[in-house]
Amino acid sequence: MICAYIAFTARGLALAQRLAAACPGSVARGGADGVPLADWTARQFAQSDALIFVGAAGIAVRAIAPHCRSKAADPAVVVLDEGGQFAIPLLSGHLGGANDLARWLAAVCGAVPVITTATDGRGVFAVDEWARHQNCAVAEPERIKKISGALLAGEPVRYAADWPIQGTPPAGVMPTDTADCADFALTLTPRGEALHVVPRIAALGIGCKRGTSAEKLEAVFAAFCAEHRLALQGIMQAASIDLKQDEPGLAAFCHAHGWPMDFYTADELRTAPGNFTASNFVQSVTGVDNVCERAAVLASGGELLLPKWAHDGVTFAVACAPFAPDWRWKNDEP
Template identity: 70%
Template sequence: MSRAYLAFTAKGEALAHRLAEALPGGVSRCGGDVTLKGWTAEHFAQDEALIFVGAVGIAVRAIAPHCRSKAADPAVVVVDEGGNFAVPLLSGHLGGANALARALAKACGAVPVITTATDVNGLFAVDLWAKAQNCAVLEPERIKHVSGALLAGQTVRYWSPWPVAGEAPAGVEKTDAPEAADFALTLTPQGGALHLVPRIGVLGVGCRRGTTAQQLEEAFAAFCAASGLSPAAVCATASIDLKKDEPGLAAFCKAHGWPITFYPADELRAVPGQFTPSAFVAGVTGVDNVCERSAVKASGGTLLLPKTAGGGVTLALAVRPFAPDWRTEQ
C-alpha cells in the first residue's frame, strides 16, 4: 500500500515520521510550496492511503471535492497530533482504512475509532471479505443491501462455484440457485446479486505484427461479451517472446495495469494439455498455439475459455487456482 502523510505542526510532523517508520510513506508538512489543497489533490489521485496528522475537520474539507465512490477512493485516516486517536474517514473496508487505522493506532498507542456499522455490531462485512479474497466488487452500491439485511437480523444467501472453506459467518448461508443469491462469487456475473469477481484470470494473447492497442481493446471487449466474462477477472497477460517488441500489446496491457509474461516457443510447446492447434501459427512461431498455452503456463492453473480469433488477434483465458475461505483479513 502506498501511503502519504501530511502534518500541520512540528509536533504533528514528528508523529508522522514516527508512524512512517512503522508504516512507510512519504511525510510532508503544510507550508511554503506544500498546500493542503495541492497536496490532497496530488496524493488522492496517486496513493492508496492518505494519513492526515491533525484535525478531522481539516481532512474532511480537504478530501470532500475528490470523493467519488467506495470502490475508487483511497483510504483516508486522521491521527490527532497527540497520538490519541486514529480515525478512518474514507474507504474503511474496500480501501483498507479501518485496518490502517488499527495499524497506526498500534504504532503510536492510540485508540482506533471504527464506526462502520458491521464492525460496530460484530457482523460479516461482505466488502471487507471481498478484499481479503482478492475479489473485485462490481456493484458497490449493492453492498448496502447485504449489510442492511444483516443489520436487520435477516439471513443473506451466497452462491459460489468454488467451495468456501470454514464455517460461514452468522446470518450467511449458501444457496444452490444463483438467481436466489444476495451475493455471488463468479467470473461471469448476471442477475441482481452483488457480484464479487476473483482476480484469477490470465489472458493469453496472440496477434499479428503491428496490431494496435485499439484493435486489442476491441478484440478483448468482444471476447468478454461472447463469454460473459467480467473484465475484472483478468489480473495478468501472457504471450510468446516474439511479441516482446509489440507497442500495441504493451500499451494495451499498461492501460489495464496488467503485467505481461513472455515465453519462448520451446517452453510453450512443453506445456501439458489439449490445445487448439494451428499449422499456420506453428509455421510462424514454432508452436501450434500461443494464446492458450501461454495463458495456462502463466496461470499455473487450467484453461477456462479456449481460443477465439478475429481481426488478427487470438485470445484465451486460463485461471489460477482459487480456494476462498471465510477470513476477512488478508
C-alpha cells in the same frame, strides 16, 4: 499498501514519522512552512493506497472532498490527532482498507480506533471487507448496501461460489446451489442481479496478427468478455509469445488496462501443462501450436478457464491462478 503521511505541527510530524516507521510511507509537513495541502492531496490520491492525516479531521475532510469518486476507486483515508489519542477512518473503510489501517496505526501509537461503519459497530459480516481480504474486486459497489442492510436487519443472505470457501460462513450467510437466488456470488463470470465478488487471479493470453491496432484489440476483447460474461476486474496480467514484444498496438492495449505483459519463447510455451487447441498455421508461423492458451497458463501458474476464442485475426484465452478462498474478513493489519 502505499501510504502517505502529512502533519501540520512539530508534534504531529514526530507522530507521523513514528507511524511511518511501523507502516512505511512518505512523510510530508503541511502548513505555512510545508507543502501546499491541495497539491499534496491531489498527488497522493492518484499515487497512494492510503492517506494519513495527522491533525484536525476538518482539515482532512476539506482536503479530500474534491477528489472523492467512488467506493471502488478512492484510497483509504485515516486521520489521527497530533497527540495520538484517536485514529479515525474517513474514507474507504472496507474496500480501501481504512478500517484495518486505523486499527493498525492505533495499535502502534496507543490510540483508540474510532470505527463508524455500521457492520463493524454491530460485528456483522461486511462483504466488501471480505472481498478485500480475499484479494477480490467488487463488480457492483452500489449493491453492497443491500447485503449489509439485510444482515443489519437480521435477514439472511445467500451466496453462490465457483470455488469452495474454507471455514464456516459468518452468521446470517448461507449457501445456495442456485446462482439466480444468490444475493452475492464469488465468480469470474457474473450474471444476474447479485453482487459479484471477483477474484483477481486471471491471466489473459493473447495472439494477434502483426500490426494489429490497440483499437481492434479493444473491440475484439469487448466481444470476448460479453460472450463469456467475463469480469474485467479479474484479469491481472496478459501474456503472449516473444515475437509480439515489439507490437505497439498490443503494448498500448495492455497499458490502457494496467496489465503487466509477460512474453514467452516458443520453447517455453511448449512446456505449459494441459491440453490445448492446436493450429497448424500457428505452428508454422510461431513454432508452437498454440499461443494464447499456453501463454495464459504459464502466466497464471494455474489452469485454463476459457479456451481459445478467435475473431478477426485476434485470439484470447483466460487461465486462473490457484485460489483457495476462506471466510476471513477482518484483521488488525493493513
